[in-house]
Amino acid sequence: MFSCKQETQHLTRIEGKQIAITDSLETDAGIEAFVKPYREHINKDLDSVISYAVATYSKSDGELNTAIGNLFADVIYEQSNPVFKKRTGKDIDMVLVNHGGIRSIISKGDITTRTAFEIMPFENSVVVAAIKGSQVNDLVDYLVTAKRAHPISKLNLTVDTNYQLVDARINNKAIDTSKIYYVATNDYLYNGGDGMDFFKPSDSLYILNYKIRNALLDYFYKTDTINPVIDDRFIKLDQ
Incomplete structure (x- = not known):
């Protein structure tokens, strides 16, 4: 006679084994032959020259704004504003993206399609948030406190030697807390990324x-x- 009662099972041990993936693994000739024409086609596209940089630009080149960061934000404004205006009849007031979103330098010389993928390897998209002037003031406080060259466009900030805010302007006008501002950013930041x-x-x-x-x-x-430059969009006074 056999009992129908099921015995309780207990996990007694977990084992793991590391399997290294290195260049010592043999290449499958069939797979390599299949992939080769696609790889060559993609590399040809990525290596095509589309512009030229007069110098090398890095996001570590400045304290509160950098040439590459200024380019990054200004490009978002220049390319996105016509799209936004066509759909809404309104203009983007300012742009804010994050310093950490720039993932590579732009080297002096030819700019290729690959350059754009190296600078921005993520799939982030442009969004425009309509926020109150009081929220823009919170945005300004964030930037002043961060003391970091987060890319901005159409926004100008001045702080004193102690990083206390002296002036904040959008399109050369003081921020109006009763106004709605259209701020271009990316979907990651809109959802609370980087705090x-x-x-x-x-x-x-x-x-x-x-x-x-x-x-x-x-x-x-x-x-x-x-030929982007470090400018006066976010500066600290000398005295």
């Missing part, structure tokens, strides 16, 4: 279906030579 929780609640959110990488590519295609 940027000032975008919500927003009066409206406009999804442009325009990847930041594509904005960069479109700008490089139409611009023969780039």
Whole structure:
């Protein structure tokens, strides 16, 4: 006779084994032959020259704003504003993206399609949040406290030697707490990335279906030579 009673099972041990993936693994000739033409085609596209940089640009070149960061934010404005205006009849007031979103330098010389993928390897897209002036003030406080060169466009900030805010202007006008501002950013930051929780609640959110990488590519295609500079959009007074 056998009992129908089921015995309780207990996990007594877990074992793991590391399997290293190295170049010592043999290549499958069939797979390699199949992939080769696709790889060559993609590399040809990525290595095509689309613009030229007069110098090398890095996100570590400045304290509160950098040439590459200024280019990054200005490109988002220049490429996205026509899309936004066509859909809404309104203009983007300012742009804010994050310092950490720039993932590579731009080297002096030819700019290729690959350059855009190296700078922006993520699939982040441009969104425009309609937020109150009081939230823009929170945005400004975030930037002043961060003391980091987060890319901005159409926004000018001045701090004193102790990093206390002296002046903040959008399009050369003081921030109006009763006004709604249209701020272009990326979907990651809008959802609170990098601690940027000032975008919500927003009066409206406009999804442009325009990847930041594509904005960069479109700008490089139409611009023969780039020469961005560190400027006065976010500065600290000497005294």
